[in-house]
Amino acid sequence: MPSSVPESRPDFIQVDHFSFHYGEKQAIFDIDMAIPEHRVTALIGPSGCGKSTLLRNMNRMNDLIEGVRHEGDIRLNGTSLYDPSVEVISLRKRVGMVFQKYNPFAKSIYENVIFSLRVAGRSKKSELNETVERSLRSAALWDEVKDRLHDSAFALSGGQQQRLCIARAIANQPEILLMDEPCAALDPLATLKIEELITILKKQFTIVIVTHNMEQATRCSDRTAFLYMGRLIEYGHTLQVFEKPSHPETEAYITGRFS
Amino acid sequence: MNAGPTRETTPFATTGRSRRGEPCIWLTAAGLTLGVAMALGLFLLILIKGGASFWPGRIDLMEVSIDGKTELIAGYVTQESERRDGKGILHEEIQIFRGNKDINGEAFKYIDRAHILKSTRPDSLLLVERIEFGPAIVHGVALENSQGRIEVSSPEFKPALKTMLKQGAVARDRLLGIERKRIGAISRELEALSRAEKSGSVDTRTAASRREMLQKKFERLQAQAAEIRAEIAKSSFLGRAADGREVTVAGAALLGVFESNRAGFAGRIGEMTHRIWKFLKDDPREANTEGGVFPAIFGTVIMTLVMSLFVTPFGVITAIYLREYARQGWFVRIVRVCVNNLAGVPSIVFGVFGLAFFVYFVGAKIDQTLFSDKLPTPTYGTPGIFWASLTLALLTLPVVIVATEEALSAVPRGVREAALACGASKWQAIQRVVLPASLPGILTGVILAMARGAGEVAPLMLVGVVKLAPSLPIDDIAPFIHPERKFMHLGFHIYDLGFQSPDAEAAKPIVYATALLLIVLVVTLNLTAILIRNRLKKRFAVSSF
Numbered sequence: 001m002p003s004s005v006p007e008s009r010p011d012f013i014q015v016d017h018f019s020f021h022y023g024e025k026q027a028i029f030d031i032d033m034a035i036p037e038h039r040v041t042a043l044i045g046p047s048g049c050g051k052s053t054l055l056r057n058m059n060r061m062n063d064l065i066e067g068v069r070h071e072g073d074i075r076l077n078g079t080s081l082y083d084p085s086v087e088v089i090s091l092r093k094r095v096g097m098v099f100q101k102y103n104p105f106a107k108s109i110y111e112n113v114i115f116s117l118r119v120a121g122r123s124k125k126s127e128l129n130e131t132v133e134r135s136l137r138s139a140a141l142w143d144e145v146k147d148r149l150h151d152s153a154f155a156l157s158g159g160q161q162q163r164l165c166i167a168r169a170i171a172n173q174p175e176i177l178l179m180d181e182p183c184a185a186l187d188p189l190a191t192l193k194i195e196e197l198i199t200i201l202k203k204q205f206t207i208v209i210v211t212h213n214m215e216q217a218t219r220c221s222d223r224t225a226f227l228y229m230g231r232l233i234e235y236g237h238t239l240q241v242f243e244k245p246s247h248p249e250t251e252a253y254i255t256g257r258f259s
Numbered sequence: 260m261n262a263g264p265t266r267e268t269t270p271f272a273t274t275g276r277s278r279r280g281e282p283c284i285w286l287t288a289a290g291l292t293l294g295v296a297m298a299l300g301l302f303l304l305i306l307i308k309g310g311a312s313f314w315p316g317r318i319d320l321m322e323v324s325i326d327g328k329t330e331l332i333a334g335y336v337t338q339e340s341e342r343r344d345g346k347g348i349l350h351e352e353i354q355i356f357r358g359n360k361d362i363n364g365e366a367f368k369y370i371d372r373a374h375i376l377k378s379t380r381p382d383s384l385l386l387v388e389r390i391e392f393g394p395a396i397v398h399g400v401a402l403e404n405s406q407g408r409i410e411v412s413s414p415e416f417k418p419a420l421k422t423m424l425k426q427g428a429v430a431r432d433r434l435l436g437i438e439r440k441r442i443g444a445i446s447r448e449l450e451a452l453s454r455a456e457k458s459g460s461v462d463t464r465t466a467a468s469r470r471e472m473l474q475k476k477f478e479r480l481q482a483q484a485a486e487i488r489a490e491i492a493k494s495s496f497l498g499r500a501a502d503g504r505e506v507t508v509a510g511a512a513l514l515g516v517f518e519s520n521r522a523g524f525a526g527r528i529g530e531m532t533h534r535i536w537k538f539l540k541d542d543p544r545e546a547n548t549e550g551g552v553f554p555a556i557f558g559t560v561i562m563t564l565v566m567s568l569f570v571t572p573f574g575v576i577t578a579i580y581l582r583e584y585a586r587q588g589w590f591v592r593i594v595r596v597c598v599n600n601l602a603g604v605p606s607i608v609f610g611v612f613g614l615a616f617f618v619y620f621v622g623a624k625i626d627q628t629l630f631s632d633k634l635p636t637p638t639y640g641t642p643g644i645f646w647a648s649l650t651l652a653l654l655t656l657p658v659v660i661v662a663t664e665e666a667l668s669a670v671p672r673g674v675r676e677a678a679l680a681c682g683a684s685k686w687q688a689i690q691r692v693v694l695p696a697s698l699p700g701i702l703t704g705v706i707l708a709m710a711r712g713a714g715e716v717a718p719l720m721l722v723g724v725v726k727l728a729p730s731l732p733i734d735d736i737a738p739f740i741h742p743e744r745k746f747m748h749l750g751f752h753i754y755d756l757g758f759q760s761p762d763a764e765a766a767k768p769i770v771y772a773t774a775l776l777l778i779v780l781v782v783t784l785n786l787t788a789i790l791i792r793n794r795l796k797k798r799f800a801v802s803s804f
Contacts, residue, residue: 105692115681
């Protein structure tokens with residue numbers, strides 16, 4: 001099927017009646033949603049609604065916290081995340097993640113990008129060089145840093161550092177890219193660049209993005225899920241959710257009556 | 260009416276000094292000032308007294324009437340003080356260093372200023388440094404060498420003196436080489452031979468022939484040494500003390516002659532530099548009151564470095580487990596409290612522990628398994644620099660653990676999560692990301708530990724420090740590194756000179772000089788560590804958030 005947009009599997013990530021508890025406190029209540037391949041899916045909702053928790057469960061980052069438990073399941077491309085045969089480390093190689101605060105390592109730009117290859121024990125020079133160029137090009141950073149790959153990553157500007165983090169997250173060619181409010185710490189111009197980048201990256205990756213910014217959700221996502229108090233209130237095509245929300249809470253939130 | 264803002268016009272006007280916290284600011288500033296003043300005062304006192312001990316003064320020749328008799332005394336005025344006698348009359352008393360311990364018994368003399376009849380500074384008075392009895396203060400008379408006698412007035416006196424000093428230094432060097440190194444090697448060989456004989460690996464016949472050979476070699480060396488001694492014995496320096504008695508210094512014992520009263524400013528600076536250099540590089544002489552402190556410098560530095568070598572990995576590993584892996588429950592809390600309390604245990608307790616555990620237990624076990632042929636002479640089962648370093652490593656362990664834990668917990672969570680999200684295991688995340696990011700903080704802990712360890716004395720007295728170590732822990736005798744040897748330490752040297760010395764007055768300047776040196780050494784060690792830390796920090800400029 002000749003097409004510029006790759007074929008999309010509608011239930012690439014399947015969240016199946018998923019509930020999540022931090023100790024006594026339940027953060028997510030029985031969420032059921034299918035996230036399509038090669039699309040950008042935005043998770044929106046007021047603070048504490050569980051959108052970050054849901055995102056962080058997609059690469060089991062929440063396992064690090066003591067006293068958590070879950071019910072239901074999340075499946076990536078058919079395989080359950082919580083299957084006992086799934087190793088967390090190999091899972092995280094399939095799922096890249098970009099954080100709210102840009103967090104490059106205290107290493108050179110080069111070493112930052114190939115970090116995931118280094119920890120996987122790969123050290124062939126040509127492969128590393130290739131990965132650095134490909135990832136930095138994909139993150140639209142190559143032209144800016146190609147002459148100073150061995151400088152400290154901290155020498156870059158905030159926006160550049162966040163794009164470096166994106167390059168680092170995609171260096172290992174994951175299937176999914178999770179973004180937890182990637183523009184929260186950036187100025188409008190840097191935000192714009194990241195948004196442009198997201199629309200390009202979705203050709204290669206399935207992107208799930210948590211955002212507080214309504215415009216950002218409308219600008220760069222295909223699907224939008226509105227979460228409130230740990231429950232999925234509304235989920236559909238972005239235009240539909242923003243123009244004709246079917247739930248009063250969604251409408252109240254997107255028109256800014258509460259946040 | 261433009262007299263500036265008044266209370267009515269400024270809505271946030273305060274109601275007085277105390278509201279603005281001014282007294283508190285003054286109080287804190289006063290506290291700081293006091294602290295800085297005390298630290299600076301101590302440092303300046305040591306700097307001035309320590310520096311002054313190297314400065315060559317002028318020799319006074321005084322005519323003093325004591326009990327109706329007139330006496331001539333020559334020496335340096337070292338101290339002036341006032342004293343009230345039983346009748347309430349004020350006496351000005353001066354302390355004079357007159358040297359010549361061999362003829363006077365005491366190097367120092369106290370004189371009432373009122374008894375001084377006349378005081379001059381004749382050029383003929385010389386300060387003569389020698390190997391025994393401390394320096395001599397005499398009028399130069401003549402030199403005697405193999406060619407005959409050269410009077411001080413003769414133009415040949417100075418070059419002849421120079422040659423004599425040089426010959427003396429060469430002879431001492433050669434004697435040292437023969438007696439300490441080559442004869443020492445023979446006695447070590449003899450020892451090994453008798454051990455081998457006892458264990459049966461060498462039969463009696465070969466042992467006897469080898470022993471005879473070594474004995475011959477020993478006699479040959481002794482003859483050589485005697486020859487050198489006889490050669491140098493022909494020359495000597497003749498002087499006359501202030502009271503007219505003759506003082507003769509053998510050529511082998513003569514270390515230097517300084518014209519105290521003739522030297523100009525440049526000459527005195529030169530003499531001071533020379534003295535500082537000698538102080539730094541020489542071995543101590545005469546119960547440590549003369550000579551240099553080189554073995555003590557060496558011992559202090561080596562001990563501190565070995566200590567850091569042990570305490571750093573051990574402390575960092577402990578802290579990593581405590582902070583990163585251990586379940587943060589009541590048990591870890593108790594461990595943490597114990598670690599913090601360990602930092603408050605008196606250091607002598609660590610010394611006792613080091614002696615009991617390292618020396619008597621671990622050391623004895625090592626001796627039994629590896630050096631059983633030398634027993635009952637202990638090798639490791641006796642205090643030594645290695646055990647001292649380990650004891651101090653234990654002592655400073657809490658400092659490193661606490662600093663490392665703090666540095667680890669200061670690494671932002673986001674950075675760890677990013678590493679994990681890239682597919683790193685927990686250990687990889689710690690090793691590749693968390694540890695490098697916390698390295699400056701860890702090094703700060705190591706610096707603090709070094710500062711604490713280098714200045715510690717009490718525990719060392721139990722586990723390896725001695726007043727005078729015959730040889731350094733690292734030298735040119737195989738196997739070159741001798742971790743079992745006893746060593747000298749600047750801190751202990753200060754204690755020993757100040758409180759254990761047979762001649763406390765003579766040792767006083769050296770105490771100040773040694774204290775100054777110890778401070779300089781600790782500061783140097785710390786500055787080096789700080790420089791390394793800053794370079795690490797600079798390699799990756801501090802992040803923008």
